[in-house]
Amino acid sequence: MNQLSITLPYIEESEILLEDLLDQEALDLVVYNDDFNTFEHVIQVLMKVCKHSHEQAEQCTLIIHYKGKCAVKKGSREELKPMCEAILDAGIQAAIL
DSSP, X not given: OHHHHHHHHHHHHHHHHHHHHHHHHXXXXXXXXXXXXXXHHHHHHHHHHHOOOHHHXXXXXXXXXXXXXXXXXXXXXXXXXXXXXXXXXXXXOEEEO
């Protein structure tokens, strides 16, 4: 019985750590539409910052234009924060959600 009581807290702790890890990886970098930036500018920024191919950046840009926003990258807050800042610095509205 002692062995069972020692094992259960370890399993529960592992589950909590796994949930934290999944929560970290579940964030989206979202880019929003505006009336100022050109398609080509947004495409170039997505290629540079998010390492998208031209085709992928073009598809995201079309989604941004027609839907108002697009999740352009998934990852942890630590991974997405510098990308979000670089997109904002390029004059494009973005957020981590």
